[in-house]
Amino acid sequence: MTNADRPLRPEGDVSALPTVVFGSRSLMWWGTLGFMTIEGWSIALLLVAYFYLRQNFVDYPPARTPFPSLLVPTINLGIMLLSFVPAVLVARAAKRLDTAAVKLWLLPFSALGLAILVLRWWELWALNIRWDTNAYGSAAWVLVGFHASLLLLDVGDTIGLTTFFWTRPLPPKALSDAADNSFYWYFTVGIWIPLYLILYLGPRIF
């Protein structure tokens, strides 16, 4: 029995408040934001290492290392940008509480995600250097690899969500989750754009 010594005076009633909300009002959004911060910051730190190691080389990539190939990475970047479309549509539909549309757009979303993951493998080899050749190779591989782990996480999340939506009745908060999933995807793809420029185009430019 609590507050024996202090009588409680009701000053209001919260039963009229909503139980499912979207965006920055929901706890899940804050959790997502937190992990985005950590992952984004990690990539920033790895980039610092990438440039710090550059001091030890006359040219970067080092002499006799071919430039990274552009074909696969560019295609994959294209797919990533394309994937924004279903991601945005899913988020919109979710906020409209339009489950059918969410289910529909989750399919291309997952498909593109998978394609990106598969291409990521060749994207690694497109660096044209092994991770154990020298520090440049290590830094580049770890950057692309680390981002790959984010992709894996996010694509996995998307596919899981898709399966849920297609297989079983879901509570309304699933819609909020779908919106947050897109939110996370914006980040994962968004942060790749600078990485693509630095790791694949960068060597050719400077």
Added chain:
Amino acid sequence: MRASPRSRRFIVAGGLATSLLLATACEREQRRFADAPPSSAPSAFTTASALQPGPTYIASAVADPYESNAYAASTGQQLFASMNCSGCHSNGGGGMGPALMDDNWIYGSDPDQVFASIAEGRPNGMPAWKYRLNNQQIWELVTYVRSLSGLIPKGARPSRSDHMVVASPPSQTPNSKPKNSGVPPASKAP
């Protein structure tokens, strides 16, 4: 705090479980600095030359005491460098002397055979090290040399060193099935 006795119990339980998993680690992590006073007496089973009494070489059952000991392997690596083995075997790649990282073992790949090759020396230039190194050191060299072609447990093999990359480190060399274990016919001798 209610959880305390239980969490202690949990830690103990987890500890036991994990120790079962890691029990193998003990041997690998041992670090012997000086074994029982080493004698420079040549080992009983070593052979002085390719000429054998009888047709084939009889492998003795002596095993490498450091077979799965990471520290011994890396000490062997250190000796390999400081005794200038690379002068002839260039980082195991082979040069004046035979390559050590391939699957071709002229005088056999068993620990005792390699020990013999190092301690007694071999024809065509391999000096006898038994007067220079003590048994422990020779065994450490044996461990390292065998790691070069993946003949010792993966966990014990040296990883990359802080030098220019010349070859993939033993920790990444695939195990290779050794060929011609024993003493070659005189015709094939190098």
Added chain:
Amino acid sequence: MSAEHSGEHDALIPAPQPPLPARATLPDDLLASEHEHLDALWSDGRGFWAWVTTVNHKSIAKRYIVTAFLMFIAGGLEAGAMRLQLSHPDAGVMGPDRYNQIFTTHGTTMMFLFAVPMMTAMGLYFVPLLVGARNVAFPRLNAFGYWCYLVGVVFLYVSLALNMAPDAGWFSYVPLSGPQYSPGHRIDVWAQLVTFTEIAGLIGAINIIATTFKLRAPGMSLNRIPIFVWSELVVSFMIVFALPAVALGSTFMLGMDRTVSTQFFNPAEGGDALLWQHIFWFFGHPEVYIIFLPGMGMITEIVEVFSRRRVFGYTAIVLANITTGFFAFGLWVHHMFATPIPELGQSLFTAASMVIAIPTAVQIFCWIATLWTGRPRFTTALLFILGFFFTFINGGITGVMLASVAFDKQVHDTFFVVAHLHYVLLGGAVTPLFAAFYFWFPKVTGRMLSERLGKWNFWLFIIGVNVTFFPMHLLGLDGMPRRVYTYLRETGWGPLNALVSAGAVIIVTSVIVFLVNVAISYRRGALAGDNPWGSYGLEWATASPPANYNFLYPVVVRSRHPLWETAVELPVLTGLSTERREVLVTTTVDARPDHRHDDPTASIWPLALALCMAVLWIGSIFSPYVVLWALLISTPVLIMWSRQAMRVTTTERVQRPNGEMVEMAQA
């Protein structure tokens, strides 16, 4: 001061349903039945299964605290072993191989397995109570964090038992910790262990941030947050930005250099030994403040309560916390003054390292001002705070001295630094921690700790700390380097070392007294009641120990010191569901009631996932391919984890971004 009392938020709170006569209070029989109901609803049950599945922040934080304290004891025993070996010249208690493992384990334990987890754990237990929440924001994540941490603990100590413990120092400088100079798996253990505990730390931080931002009691606007919560908030942000550095450095650089031959730290292939030092200290220095700021928060709470007055300079103290948090990231190079780094850069870091003393000084001045104009009650808690002034300031002064490049180059890596860091950490973190134990133990267990034993605990601790660590200053100046497993008689370091070792015995005695005190008081201590200290915080507005649900109803807060400034009656909000675990989510800045959130129930999946991660991290030491297997087995676990939340229960009130409210049962 005026904003503190304004009722500006009342208008934002929905009117009672049905309307109640003014100043009516809830009848006791209603409270009783509600209590029965909610306590059952929020209970995760008893017994082993309940123990491994619970998501209650109090249970988890409690075992967090207990485990971390066990680690404090373990680290202390290692310190004892080292002091035994160093107590006289050329001692033969242990050889260098064992000694290196032990001092590395000591540092690693104290920093990664005791200090940070302990401070996070205190936050995970008290932040929800201090802000009037029923649980942390992400209960299952919270459980997962603890299990990760526990795996790390077990991993390190099993390795120690297997003669496989890391032996390159808690800082694992390359190339010594690299593949060539540390063969075997000892350093891999360190690298993965660090990542483990960092994950636990990051999860704790996110939980504390989200809890502080979204689950505060209605009306507890940012300018009314208790200062301990402020410091935990600042620290959580620091964790988010500091810990990734070491996690990446250890797993993705050091670990990969060792296992898959990346070349990050191989100078012959463009790698760089200093890169590791930059990465490590970019985490390592903020780490010190991550350990120390929560202590500062605890001190403010305790000073405030026991000097019987509102703390002087709330805003100044909060700003000081935040400033410290920012500056802490600009000092790391002062750990590298002896390395070839441009001189100008060093001077800048000198300046920063000295300037950071100012915010700390401000807090100390504010506390003194508070005590001066207050009416202090000499409880053990307050005694420890006075002990803090005595010891910590000593460490602070030597810290300022060490910020000087010229002087640092003399005593860097000597026992002078050992003395400094122990004065700072024992004085600045452990002393407040003991104070906090005496202050909050009644809330956690419902019983008071014995004040008489407390006094013994205090005096032994303060004397022990000074006898142990003061002589180390002199040893350092006389040229005794750190991390030596023995020293020659000719060096003349013998007598002082003997004294130091004697001091260590006193500290051990003090800790034993504390343990006895806890053991006795836990069973036979005086009953505490809701608010034994006559304190002001929301944590004292509920039972001791708090019921499973923490608060029967969300408490309405109108000031910084709710219990000091409300009349007898406590204003609350009704209307949270009693059918499921609902928590009230409020707005970030002024804590207006925003929506009702359905909290998850007990779950085994956090533990399962932690075990999968254990397979991943530990297995990857032995073979990179284990990672794939671990991912494979963790997939079903992740699915089950999210399935649990994907159940159709009741009709939800969904509010679309455009404000439209829709009743719907399923998506």
Added chain:
Amino acid sequence: MSNPVLLALQNVRHSATAPASPEAHAIAHLFWWMLAVGGAIWLLVAATAIRSAFARRGAPGDDGLMRVSAETHTRLQRVVIGATVVTGVILMSFIVFDFSVGRALAAFPAQSLTVDVTGHQWWWQIEYEDPNPSLSVTTANEIHVPVGEPVQFKLASHDVIHSFWVPNMNGKRDLIPGYRSSIWFRADTPGVYRGQCAEFCGLQHAHMAFLVVAQPRAEFTRWLLQQRTSGATPVDSLAVAGQQVFMSGSCALCHTIGGTPAHGTVGPDLTHLASRLELAAGTAPNTRGYLGGWILNPQSMKPRTLMPPNPLQPRQLQALLAYLETLK
């Protein structure tokens, strides 16, 4: 025999607070000043804090809480702000003082004797550069410097990180693989000073000391000339036998003795071993007994040192010792 090292070592306090060079003097000065000011602050604040706990000002309100009048509050504000400003000023003075000392230490002398120091696990290789390579001198764990002349040390390491530190002379400097660094000092008091590795460098970090022998120019020159000579050729039969043992055994593989076939580079140069004060990087004084023990089983004196045990017959050992003692 009374051991010269111990005597020499006991003559000086090996402490940063017993400076024997202008550089160490400057640092010690800075230290004492900061200590005085800092100590005063510590006593003052701690005392005030404890005093404040006994303060009894005014009576609590009926709710048992203390209330502070507006003017008291403003007075407190003034005091706290004042104290903060004072703190800031003191810190600034520290920064300025430190910066000035730092400049002085960083000003490398234009003309100076240059010594190359290479850190190994776990000993120090010392080389005195000379334009004429044949005149350059290589020794180990013992640095001789002329009093009153600046000496610059070029530091390098090829295995792990070490740190070069002579408390009586100057601060420390790290030897980091892949980096070149240097430090200098000017000994102004003759004597034997102890230095050691200050960065944890593995199992024998504890036994990686060295000696700095500061001597008048004349003595120093004599020492240097003597070090340039090649190893003594043994005359009496025992020593000759000893040389045999050295050359045929494993010794010659790792050690160099000038003027002999021994050209190993793994261990320290032994050309003038007998002239050194200590053995095995400050592990033991250089006496016949310790040397014998060291040769037979170094691992017992310094576990994991690179030098292996050498199971010599007593006669061999005596001969070897006789030979090594000729290497003045």
